[in-house]
Amino acid sequence: MISAPTDTRRRSSLSPAWAALAPLTIILALFFVVPIGGMVVTSLLVTGSSPGTSAFSTDNFTALGSGSRSMALKNSLLLSFTAASVAAVFGGICAWAISTVKSTVVDSLTAVISSVLANDGGVPLAFSFIVAVGNTGYFTALITAVDSTFTLYSVKGLILMYQYFLIPTMILLTLPSFVALKQQWREANTSLGGNSWTFWRRVGLPVISPALLGAWLLMFGSAFGTHASAAVLIGTGAFPLIPLEIAGQLAGSAATGGEGVAMALGVTTGVIAVIVLIAFNALTKRSAKWLNS
């Protein structure tokens, strides 16, 4: 950049560049970088021995290992793991089905509906599930006939509700991979005497498994961070989850000093999310190697 001959030209053309970049930079700094930084710092601060001072410590993080917080972490992990796995199976089957029926109507409907539903997960979603399969829902009897212990306000209910945005996410993420499975591979498999079982076991699944695993990871992260619909359904306390715990600690922190703990929980969520993204990127690169060649 410092090379002499072009220096003056470059400097004169840099100013509009910075002017154009500034607004976005300010927004990102104010509403993303500063909050995240503030969260990390607050999570590492505890009130010091004399009032009004504070010291760096990891106490807030060790506090996560006890009581309702460790319960929330366990619940959140279990819920996200199960919900993502169920969605991976059903969403995977649906993505395969969509790539198999090859109907233009289904294809265009999928494109719109899956991207719409993948962004769902708000208050209306929880309400529509309360009406459908809540305590006095229209279809509650249908589900309790199969599983008598089912209630919407439990881990099973949450898993069912999360499918509403996770399955479309799975379809959105894996359908391109199913479509990209080459017809020649199928024919090669047939001419070598294989049937569709051997095709999927030896060719299909190995090729798309990075895409499936990546989608599973992303859904895990998405389920882990979902707050709105869970908050409406569960409220606070009944079934502790990390996002609900954060909101609860923030609401009560003035009196209980739970702010530091809330921040530590927030940092934990963020770290899990970043790990998910890194692993997802690695997996996507791997599957792209086969499917885009």
Place this chain on the structure above:
Amino acid sequence: MAQQLKPGNRERHGVTKFFAWLPLVALAIFILTPLLSSLTYSFFRSDGSFTTSGLTGLADSGRIVAPLTRSLIVSVLAAVVLIATVVPAVVAVHLWAPKMRSVLSILCTLPLVVPAIAIVAGLSAVLRNLASHGRGSLGMELNAILQSQDLPLVLVGTYVVLCLPFTYRSIDAGLSTLPLRTLYESSSILGARMGTTLWQVVMPNIRGPIMFSAFFTFALSIAEYTVAATLSINTLPVFLNTLSSTNFRGSITLSVLLNLTTWLLLASATLSASRFGHRSTAEPEANVANEPRKEAEIS
């Protein structure tokens, strides 16, 4: 290749196709059931008689007006701010700092993985810190401006950040297909300033991504609950949740309306991204980009 398949194979393929419809039908039922349930509940009592009490109940108590206008203002502002900040930034990076492109891309994708609840936790820490400086201080005033119930700027900013990952990619992809440098240089030779170039030359060429971003941001902002609820700002979804304890049928009706609105907006976002996207990218590619490539292939 199909004619080489044995007839038995083709038959088996037909069977597979038939079985492939089953999960799709099941999925359609799963998607439609909650929606139709709440639609039915909004307009029919448990004995099956028709009622509009949910709908009229909403209008009667004027309490809905304030959250509704607040949500509308925040959502429109978020969409406008997003487009006004992202488009110049992406153009600048494409024109003058291609090396910054990956940095910008990472920065704009990060909010995708950091959940809203974590961002709002950080925000409330910062806001509390601002307020702790005491009455009359700059921090306190900033805190009050950001969280004002009339115009909660903190929501506008946060929603812009939350929508960045989706809209940045669309705008970046749209701009990648344009001969940006040519457009910019010819426009500045004709005497246009940067702002004029952006508004009159660049924007019309990426109408698809712009419309997608506007619809998407509006839809996500109007339905967002986590940030608003945690900061105790009474937006439409927050109001919806409190309404459910007093007027359940009304809250279900409102939730159906809100749901349908966001779905329609998101569907138009997806459609405008694909429809306008193709039209606006096809032209410059056919005229400018393809021809030199053809020559290169021939020579």
